[in-house]
Amino acid sequence: MSRIDLHLHTTHSDGSLPPAAVLALAHKAGVTALAITDHDITTGIPEALQAGASLGIEVIPGVEISSRFGESELHILGYFLDWQDPALHARLAGLRASRHSRNPQIIERLRAMGQDITYDEVRELAGTESVGRPHIARVLMNKGYVKSAKEAFDRFLAQGKPAYVPRELPDPAEAMAWIRAAKGVPVLAHPLWAKQNGEGLFALCGRLKTEGLGGMEVHYSTHNPKQTAELLDIAKRLDLLVTGGSDFHGLTKPDIEVGVGRGGLTVPTKLLEPLKHAASA
Ligand SMILES: [Zn+2]
Numbered sequence: 001m002s003r004i005d006l007h008l009h010t011t012h013s014d015g016s017l018p019p020a021a022v023l024a025l026a027h028k029a030g031v032t033a034l035a036i037t038d039h040d041i042t043t044g045i046p047e048a049l050q051a052g053a054s055l056g057i058e059v060i061p062g063v064e065i066s067s068r069f070g071e072s073e074l075h076i077l078g079y080f081l082d083w084q085d086p087a088l089h090a091r092l093a094g095l096r097a098s099r100h101s102r103n104p105q106i107i108e109r110l111r112a113m114g115q116d117i118t119y120d121e122v123r124e125l126a127g128t129e130s131v132g133r134p135h136i137a138r139v140l141m142n143k144g145y146v147k148s149a150k151e152a153f154d155r156f157l158a159q160g161k162p163a164y165v166p167r168e169l170p171d172p173a174e175a176m177a178w179i180r181a182a183k184g185v186p187v188l189a190h191p192l193w194a195k196q197n198g199e200g201l202f203a204l205c206g207r208l209k210t211e212g213l214g215g216m217e218v219h220y221s222t223h224n225p226k227q228t229a230e231l232l233d234i235a236k237r238l239d240l241l242v243t244g245g246s247d248f249h250g251l252t253k254p255d256i257e258v259g260v261g262r263g264g265l266t267v268p269t270k271l272l273e274p275l276k277h278a279a280s281a
């Protein structure tokens with residue numbers, strides 16, 4: 001079956017595989033088009049475009065920007081953007097800098113709790129400018145302090161846990177404006193993270209639409225059929241584009257595979273054309 005996958009991470013942010021290796025997995029899974037959506041960075045796109053050209057996979061330039069939502073975060077995906085736009089680069093660099101100032105504070109807290117890890121170790125393992133908590137989790141794993149990345153988040157790194165440090169983030173409206181300014185289409189990633197009930201989510205997405213939102217990630221690795229149907233209904237009522245993706249990270253989320261998520265994900269190929277159309281409109 002022909003499928004697409006519009007949400008993938010690589011070693012350029014917190015994924016564990018380089019773009020070419022992600023493309024190879026996509027090829028095996030029968031994915032005909034995909035988007036590389038690394039957190040706050042677009043440097044993985046050239047390698048993906050090259051691999052896509054040789055494998056016959058269409059590569060859509062993308063990004064995933066974290067924005068503030070009360071005490072938590074909303075993630076905004078951007079599609080078909082001009083990934084070489086200098087203003088976008090400057091804005092993303094600013095976001096990454098705010099992560100850099102936060103990471104050492106997280107490490108300090110972990111060290112205070114007796115975990116012998118350093119920021120140099122985390123940066124070395126990450127090997128990218130886009131260093132984040134998943135890299136810290138992997139160092140904790142490698143050193144035997146936790147058995148899995150999930151345990152590292154559950155015990156230390158998640159919001160409300162002892163090593164959690166909030167970061168400076170743009171508002172969703174600001175993140176969407178950055179994507180629009182780079183000629184991209186802003187899409188709300190994994191909408192259930194907002195922890196709203198049906199009507200709450202409808203109201204939230206309605207508000208985001210007035211601020212520039214173009215679409216919603218209806219198809220996602222962890223959604224069950226009922227959740228997918230509910231999100232599809234909200235997207236239809238608000239006239240939002242429908243997208244979908246696995247949110248593949250490699251080892252950081254070992255149960256999620258490219259193209260198929262936990263096995264049951266299928267993002268229909270027909271979703272691509274309306275998205276492309278919106279980007280060029
Ligand atoms: Zn996300």
Ligand SMILES: [Zn+2]
Nearest residue numbers: 007009064247
């Ligand atoms: Zn993601």
